[in-house]
Amino acid sequence: MNAKPNQPLDFDVQRIRTDFPLLGRKVHGKPLVYFDNANTSQKPLQVIEAVDRHYREHNANVARAVHQLGEEATAAYEGARDKLAAWINAASRNDIVLTSGTTQSMNTVAYSFALPRLKPGDAILTTVMEHHANIVPWQLVAARAGATVKAAPINERGELILEKFFEMLTPEVKLACVTHVSNVLGTVNPVREIARECRRRGIPLLVDGSQALPHRPVDVQALGCDFYAFTGHKMLAPTGTGGLWAKREHLQSMPPFFGGGEMIREVRFDGTTFAEPPHKFEAGTPNIAGFAGVGAAIDYVQSIGFDAIRAWEHELLAYATERLREIPGLRIFGEAAEKEPVISFLIEGAQATDMATLLDLEGVAVRSGHHCAHPLMQFYGVPATLRASLAFYNTREEVDVFIAALLKVRKLLM
Template sequence: MNAKPASAVSPLDIERVRADFPLLSRTVHGKPLIYFDNANTAQKPVSVIEAVDRHYREHNANVARAVHQLGEEATSAYESARDAIARFIHAPSRDEVILTSGTTQSINLVAYSYALPKLKAGDAILTTVMEHHANIVPWQLVAERTGATVKAAPIDANGELILEKYVEMLTPEVKLACVTHVSNVLGTVNPVREIARECRRRGIPLLVDGSQAVPHRPVDVQALGCDFYAITGHKMLGPTGTGALWAKREHLMAMPPFFGGGEMIREVRFEGTVFADPPHRFEAGTPNIAGFAGIPAAIGYLEGIGFDRLHATEQDLLAYALDALETVPGMRIFGRAKEREPVISFLIEGAHANDMATLLDLQGVAVRSGHHCAHPLMHFFGVPATLRASLAFYNTKAEVDGFIEAIAKVRKLLV
């Protein structure tokens, strides 16, 4: 990320920012909430909440199926989300942006509409050890149906992808390559641009899971050079049940529909159906219209802060949190990538992750525990689960201090 030096970035007025997020002011078990589960889902600013509320109060109707005023307003709001996402990720065309329920649906769409018709016995799909299950299981399902295999590129002890090994594994039988932009467990930022360049040299399409990238850094799909890029709205301040798949038009035009139903057709006869052009070909049925009404507000909020300021704030907070955690006896932190986003996975010797998370919750601290939908990564580190503290620009150093104090209290009960 080509960010400005921290000294050149004006600081955030953190109290003003936090005032925009109503949930941050609540208490949990009688304690002020410390919300460190942002990689799971981000909190929503008032502007997003109001956009969804306004849709239901003033514009509620279905999209693309009515010529009355409300229908036109709902359609306009829905299509505005496509425009906002296309601009946000620098897509060449809005018609290359398919609105989905999130990254999981987006990847499944590629698996069943792009990969399944092309794969045959002996072919392979390449992914990595650090992937979320959403970037593993769909490939396994289509591989089982076609006789193809799924290969996983290794990582090192720091939680960084071994790039040369990934490139070595881009052999002729690989028909699709996949990689997460940012690990949901480690925060590791992968060298997507370099991977895309090596894939292009070999004629191998590349899919990127961008769920954990878009909340923290600017994304330009054209500059990255990938073929598919998937995002999830609720991790970037937007409503749940929203997301998108960007894909090169050449792929979309050749892909058959994944779902069938209304809105994705030109004409239906029992003799056969003529499908709509992308993106509507892949958007059968009634979508989460109200959710997508909140997406332009979410994007507008991130852009209003500016990724330079957001990045500087989060990196400063990450460094502060890592230094503080290092002082905790028995602490084991997973992942030491040189470039990372504010996600920290850890364990404390003698304490089970779920027990820690449960007791931290009683102290008002929300962190995630478990395998984080990343079983292969847990196996790599030889643990069944970790605790994960994931930070956002609206978190504070005072919250980190409260987090460390809570850990000290809980540790005395468990160790």
């Protein structure tokens, strides 16, 4: 094929877009430009069809049935665990707990791992750039235990000040928590280096991988962290899916967070014996169809390859950043040396929500608000930002439409 300038020769974005039915629709009579991928990604036909096929052909509950449908449903559900384990290079499939997403994964660690270990005077260390899901659960368990939550600072470029983070890894810190990729800034944190310093001090490290897995290969064993939480709906899979990877010794020592069916070996009124990990953390009927979609999403990404995806996304990021800098009065938040395709910005004199509303009328979907990151907004001294977040199915032409719409909106609001 004839590649456009700077487009990888083996990457046909127009063909890829045909896999995503929602990208072909119109909004307010104009072709949709979907730049809200950090919030949730669009789903390819392969994922949609996997969910549909489950309900049409395989619908049954998992684990409890010996009939054919139950075996097929269990195979799809457990198959997703196998694929996730291979995708992030877990040592064992049994190190993957299937959850509803990062929030449930974080809360599982908070209540099953952190709370039993915390005592008055202890601390949990996180950072200023975190999503609320990597702040609030720690505050809740810290309040119960009489512990505190500390936040390491960042610089104006949106980069974690590593020396400060390491200085704050003091003996009272019982857990450190950091995002792999900021959902607001796109900043990529040096997780491997952070994990090394945490290990030197005997402090477990949890990593929020929600914004990393959609854009880059992840090897949890090479990273050296203790916990890695992630969500499915940001990486082409259905909502209500995600997972928690943890070192085996942690899963063995952690009590269950939820109680109910499936997470037990035997229930008696004089005591219950729990299943082995990961099943002791998976009470009740899970999102079986959703995890059939997770398996299909992983297959889809692997069919394209992260090398091609990353090359195209970083080309889009560079192009969009360059075009945005042409707009007078525009300020970009987060210009780290290493970042993923997320750009938060404001235009002087314009409110973020007003701009997002007017952009929607032009068919452009971006995010406005605090992005579940109030402390980060406070650091920059703003109540909200606009956020354009890109994916491999976006195009340079869409960036041009976005910039033209932004200039039109700017003129209306000035």
